[in-house]
Amino acid sequence: MTTVRVRNATKSFGRTTALDDVDLDAGRGVTGLLGPNGAGKTTLLRIMATVLAPDRGTVTLLGRDPQRPDDRTRIRERLGYLPQDAGFHRGFTVFEFIDYVAILKQMTDRRARHDEVRRVIELTGLSPVSGKRIRALSGGMRRRVGLAQALLGDPDLLVLDEPTVGLDPEQRLRFREMISHAGEGRTVVLSSHQTEDIAALCTRIAVFHRGRVRFTGTPGELTAQAAGRVWAGTQRSAAALAAWRTGDGVYRNVGDPPAGAELIPPTLEDAYLLLMGENELEVTHS
């Protein structure tokens, strides 16, 4: 079943076209949006979170139309949303803040609501700081508070904008576990600049570039696009779209290999860089 269905969505801000005729489907499991800064990921996620409406195109969320007030309320009852730059009432404690969002989520019975708040606090490992004021938390801890509020009420659709940004490697691993767990039986749509996170978490990915979808498929399919196009060398190759020196002093080149190059297996990141490099060329040549 598709939980999220976007067709021909276009959204402009003044003269910037943030989304240009975008189609996207997402169902159970974790769908990842990849793309450079300004590609339109946040704009699309905000549309999926019912916060923004596209200028043109249709959106169906959980089988309903977010443009209709009644439907929108029904969607919001089953939605969890972590914005990219989630702000907090910094004077509230962690418990108070999550409880505040639970009130906005219409959990009216105080005791049941408090139980639910405690559940998500536990789930995100925030119990030791639950009585601390948000202003006293580190950035990574705040990110966890953001995730905790999104998990309130066990939503059917979770929209997470860069959930792992600013987390240390251990926390990122924990977040991955929590998110992949959430993706069992639910629809999770997230964005990330971390190709490893995407490779580890997502069942499907969509790659964005300048407001357009340039690829949709599985991480394996994207990686396969770079097969035969990544090679190692002792120097930066002029033929490469992207090249960088790795820790062991060898240059990793991505693009069309020169004759006799030593090919190496691609990663998701190679394939992503290749796709972006090709799209950039296409844009500058047209």
Added chain:
Amino acid sequence: MTGWHLDPEAIRRYAEGAAPPDLAASAEAHLMKCATCREAIASQVDTRRVEAIWHEVADRVDAPRPSLPERMLTRLGVGEATARLVAATPTLRGPWLLGIAAVLALSAGAAQADERLLRMFLVAAPLGPLAGVAVAFAGGLDPTREIGLATPYPGLRLLLIRTTAVLAVTVPIVAAAGLMLPGSHWVAAAWLLPTAGLTCAALALTARMTPVVAVGVVATAWVLVTTATALAGDLDLTSGIGAQLFWLAVTAGGGLWLVATRDTVTIKLGRSA
């Protein structure tokens, strides 16, 4: 071991929660020491009731005590959920309130020197509470706006809660400034109905535009219509009896409209959804 035990009747009444407080207290004191009676009582207590009590106790212990403003609001009879929503209203933060108080105190002081400023007070007074309503919904000032927009909480209810809270705090500040004015105290109160009417008009407009824009429209119209005459010394448009009746009618009409449409109208709290 103790020599006496609770009699079966006392055990039954305590287990059912029907014991009067003095009996309950002495029974509890005994139960702390006596395993035999604890067992006797355990077999009688309704487990569902025990769970409910235990749950309540655990919740009281675990849930942090609400902050002072929230506790004050609950003492005034405001529900705990509403108190939390009020506590999250951006306007009700210290610096902002001190700001309006300072501006009004300054203008009241200046009015002592220049009579035209006294008249301008009537034009300016409603702008304080109105600005407070706008601030309560200004995207840049509500850090959780984006999260809030994605929740099912009814926009109109949030609007009314926040507006009420803002008026409850700003109106006394403006009134205090009014009392510092020289001359008749009627002038110091004449702004109340226009403020109520302008607020209702702004609330009604939020069906079409965001609260910040609605307040802007209403405030601009008010200033344009009243400033020139007030400066010329004609206060009919602000404090005249006709104007007062007009604003009373707007307030009543706006209030009725809000009550009638509260379940059907969609308020535009955000720019686009």
